[in-house]
């Protein structure tokens with residue numbers, strides 16, 4: 001989601017202590033990742049959006065379990081739905097517990113990899129003091145039982161840049177990215193401060209009672225959404241930019257921790273707080289970035305691994321909250337990442353994407369309160385109708 005409008009401002013005081021102790025040799029390898037540029041390839045996969053569920057208020061997260069899907073609204077409600085989007089039931093309401101700023105609220109949901117056996121659900125929200133909270137709920141019989149268990153509470157100095165994504169990695173850990181603490185320009189220097197959990201990608205072993213989070217990467221501004229490629233384990237991060245660049249970052253599967261994605265020394269590939277940033281060879285540039293002529297707040301999605309759209313397999317699907325396109329990134333034979341325009345306009349404000357058990361993808365329309373499923377476009381000359389909506393097929 002974009003910055004709250006009032007948070008844009010000239011405050012760019014930079015007080016970060018510069019990190020020099022990182023293992024540069026690891027980061028430099030990733031820094032060699034090729035940044036996308038050049039023309040878009042011809043004939044991107046033809047896709048459409050089909051209704052899946054509607055009537056929600058600011059939906060921001062959707063997780064698919066073996067029997068149900070679980071949707072969170074930013075205002076604090078958790079809904080259970082059938083896999084076809086029908087049969088919703090309210091199972092939890094945290095609206096009195098969450099803060100209500102533009103970037104605050106109940107922001108993410110993830111299911112434990114063994115959710116079918118243990119019913120462990122994780123929720124990410126900002127509390128009434130604005131701190132980021134990671135809490136665990138126990139699900140049994142299709143509803144939440146007992147009290148939430150709090151794993152983490154990370155105070156935030158400002159109301160914006162709270163992150164919100166939760167995802168289990170191929171390592172079985174729960175990953176989260178709590179944002180740089182807000183303001184504009186990271187005035188507290190959190191993202192480059194190794195002592196702060198803010199502006200980092202953290203991971204936590206929730207199978208070990210009392211475990212504390214580990215810093216996996218630093219130099220992130222507001223990684224509102226990130227995901228792991230279910231086929232390869234690669235990590236994809238969509239980091240919301242300041243004033244000039246929205247970026248997509250990537251890490252190979254199993255890469256050692258310590259990557260520095262650059263903020264606030266850089267914004268995308270451009271120098272920001274460090275005018276001499278080019279000498280910092282340890283900073284990992286995005287694999288793709290775009291300017292504010294095309295959007296204002298990147299919304300990361302998933303690498304498509306479903307069956308319904310064969311031409312889309314292996315494409316990283318993402319969007320922009322402000323302009324609502326449907327974009328993909330695909331690596332060409334030359335190793336460069338290129339953008340595919342899957343749909344120029346969707347008429348939505350995408351807050352998030354979701355991936356079901358079969359690898360099919362869904363788009364959450366923040367303002368429209370809808371969830372749409374990404375489906376193959378109808379053949380030329382045909383008009384998509386309900387009978388062509390796979391989500392409605394038994």
Ligand SMILES: [Ca+2]
Nearest residue numbers: 261262263268
């Ligand atoms: Ca960056």
